[in-house]
Amino acid sequence: MSSEILVKQKTIDLRKKHIGPSCKIFFSHDPIKIVRAKGQYMYDEKGLRYLDCINNVAHVGHCHPDVVKAGAQQMELLNTNSRFLHDNLVLYAQRLQATLPHKLSVCYFVNSGSEANDLALRLAWQYTGHKDIITLENAYHGHVSSLIDISPYKFHQSDAEHNQSVHVAPSPDVYRGKYRADHPDPASAYADEVKDMIHGVHGKGGKIAAFIAESLQSCGGQVIPPVGYFQQVAQHVRKAGGIFIADEVQVGFGRVGTHFWAFQLQGEDFVPDIVTMGKPIGNGHPMSCVVTTKEVAEAFFSSGTQYFNTFGGNPVSCAIGMAVLDVIVKEDLQGNALRVGRYLTDLLEKQKEKHPLVGDIRGRGLFAGMELVKDRLKLTPATAEAQEVIYRLKEQHILLSADGPHRNVLKFKPPMCFTTEDADLVVEKIDHILTELEQALGLKMHNALGVENESSKRKLPTDENGHQCHSGLAHDTGSSRGFPQQTKRLRT
Numbered sequence: 001m002s003s004e005i006l007v008k009q010k011t012i013d014l015r016k017k018h019i020g021p022s023c024k025i026f027f028s029h030d031p032i033k034i035v036r037a038k039g040q041y042m043y044d045e046k047g048l049r050y051l052d053c054i055n056n057v058a059h060v061g062h063c064h065p066d067v068v069k070a071g072a073q074q075m076e077l078l079n080t081n082s083r084f085l086h087d088n089l090v091l092y093a094q095r096l097q098a099t100l101p102h103k104l105s106v107c108y109f110v111n112s113g114s115e116a117n118d119l120a121l122r123l124a125w126q127y128t129g130h131k132d133i134i135t136l137e138n139a140y141h142g143h144v145s146s147l148i149d150i151s152p153y154k155f156h157q158s159d160a161e162h163n164q165s166v167h168v169a170p171s172p173d174v175y176r177g178k179y180r181a182d183h184p185d186p187a188s189a190y191a192d193e194v195k196d197m198i199h200g201v202h203g204k205g206g207k208i209a210a211f212i213a214e215s216l217q218s219c220g221g222q223v224i225p226p227v228g229y230f231q232q233v234a235q236h237v238r239k240a241g242g243i244f245i246a247d248e249v250q251v252g253f254g255r256v257g258t259h260f261w262a263f264q265l266q267g268e269d270f271v272p273d274i275v276t277m278g279k280p281i282g283n284g285h286p287m288s289c290v291v292t293t294k295e296v297a298e299a300f301f302s303s304g305t306q307y308f309n310t311f312g313g314n315p316v317s318c319a320i321g322m323a324v325l326d327v328i329v330k331e332d333l334q335g336n337a338l339r340v341g342r343y344l345t346d347l348l349e350k351q352k353e354k355h356p357l358v359g360d361i362r363g364r365g366l367f368a369g370m371e372l373v374k375d376r377l378k379l380t381p382a383t384a385e386a387q388e389v390i391y392r393l394k395e396q397h398i399l400l401s402a403d404g405p406h407r408n409v410l411k412f413k414p415p416m417c418f419t420t421e422d423a424d425l426v427v428e429k430i431d432h433i434l435t436e437l438e439q440a441l442g443l444k445m446h447n448a449l450g451v452e453n454e455s456s457k458r459k460l461p462t463d464e465n466g467h468q469c470h471s472g473l474a475h476d477t478g479s480s481r482g483f484p485q486q487t488k489r490l491r492t
C-alpha cells in the first residue's frame with residue numbers, strides 16, 4: 001500500500017488519464033476523495049466525516065474489526081482455490097443454508113453479483129433446456145453481456161439490439177406502475193401480465209427458462225412488489241417449465257428487518273428456485289454466491305461441463321463471509337434494521353405530510369425510498385429537485401443517491417449500524433432543503449394535489465445525460481448553488 005497521499009487534483013488527473021471514462025464517479029464536478037471509513041461514516045483526505053446513507057456493501061459497518069480480523073488471520077494462514085478440501089467452504093455453505101428455506105441447499109461461490117446472476121442464467125438454461133428469460137422493467141442485474149441483455153435499466157441507455165429471447169414484464173410498482181395501490185388486486189394483475197407474456201412467447205415458439213427479479217427493485221426506484229405477486233408469477237413460470245431466480249444482491253442479509261431475505265416478505269409459501277447474493281455478503285470483500293436446489297445443481301452437473309472458479313469460495317472469502325454472519329447476529333443488525341428502518345420511514349412519512357414535493361414513501365427495514373414529484377396527481381417526476389437534494393446533502397456531508405427510471409427516488413440503504421440519530425440528522429437536512437426548494441418553486445401543501453405549478457412551464461435545463469430536467473429553480477449557473485452538474489445515478 002502506498003503511504004503517500006496524493007493531492008486531490010493529482011488523483012483526479014491520474015484517474016482521467018488511466019481509468020476508463022465510462023467508469024463514472026459520484027459528484028463528477030467535485031468528487032469526494034475518501035481515505036478511510038468506520039461504521040456508517042466515511043472520511044475524506046481532510047478528515048471531514050460523511051454520513052453514509054447509501055452503502056449497502058459495507059453491510060455491518062465499514063471496516064468492521066471482526067471482519068477485517070477474520071480476513072487477515074485467514075490470509076496469514078492460507079488462501080487457495082476450492083479444488084482442495086477446506087473446512088471454511090463447507091462450514092460457510094452450511095451457515096448460509098441455515099438462513100434459507102430447506103430446499104435451497106446447494107451453493108456455488110463466485111466473486112461478484114454479476115458473476116452470480118450470470119451463473120444463475122446458465123443453471124436455468126441447463127435445467128430447463130429452454131432459452132427465454134422474463135425480466136422486469138427498470139431491472140439491473142449486472143454488467144456482463146448476458147446481464148445487460150436482461151437489464152432494461154442499462155440496455156435502454158444504448159442502441160444495441162435487444163435480445164429477442166428476453167421479455168420485459170411491467171415493474172410491480174404500485175405507486176407509478178400500470179396497476180396502483182387503488183387496484184383491488186395489483187399482485188394478480190401484475191402476475192397476469194407475466195402469464196400473458198408467457199403465452200405470447202409460446203405463440204412465437206419460445207420456451208421460458210426463467211423469470212428473474214430483485215426481491216425489491218433497487219435501481220428501479222426502491223419498488224416493493226405487492227405480497228402474493230412472486231407466488232403467482234412462480235406458478236405461471238413453473239407451469240411453463242421455467243424457474244424463479246430471486247436476485248438478493250442489494251437487499252439480502254437482514255436488511256429488510258423482519259426477514260433475513262427480502263423474498264421472504266412475500267410469505268412463507270414462496271421459495272425461489274435460485275437465490276443470488278452479492279454486495280453485503282463480504283462487507284466489501286469481493287465475493288458472492290448462488291444458492292439453488294439439488295435438482296437444479298444435478299442438472300447442471302449432468303451437462304458434463306465442470307465448473308471451476310479460481311477465486312470463488314476461497315478460504316479467505318469464506319472466513320470473511322462467516323464473520324459477516326456472526327456480526328449480524330452478535331450486534332442484532334437485523335433487529336436494528338427493523339427498529340431504525342421503522343423510525344426512518346415514520347420520519348419520512350411526516351415529511352410527506354409536510355412537503356408537496358414528496359409523492360411516496362416506501363420502505364422495509366433499512367431499505368427505503370422517498371419519491372419526489374412535482375404534482376401528486378400527475379406524478380410528474382421531480383428529477384432535478386431530487387438531484388438538488390443529493391447535491392445539497394453532499395455539501396452538508398451526507399451521502400444519499402437518487403435513482404429509478406426518472407432518477408427522482410431518494411434511496412436509503414445505509415450500513416446496518418445506522419442509528420436513529422443518523423436518521424434524525426438526514427431527515428432534518430432533507431426537510432430544510434425541501435422547504436427551500438418548495439419556496440423557490442412556489443409549491444404549497446394546499447395546492448399539492450393536482451395543481452401543476454408555474455415552474456413546469458419554464459424553460460427546461462438539460463442534465464449531463466442530455467435528458468431534460470423539470471425544475472423551476474432559479475439557478476445562477478455561475479454560482480456554487482448553480483444547477484446540479486451531475487445527474488447520473490449514484491449506485492453502489
Ligand SMILES: Cc1ncc(COP(=O)(O)O)c(C=O)c1O
Nearest residue numbers: 112113114140141142249250492
Ligand atoms: C440487483 C443487482 N444485481 C446484480 C448486481 C451486479 O453486482 P456486481 O456489481 O457486484 O457485479 C447489482 C449491482 O449493482 C445489482 O444492483
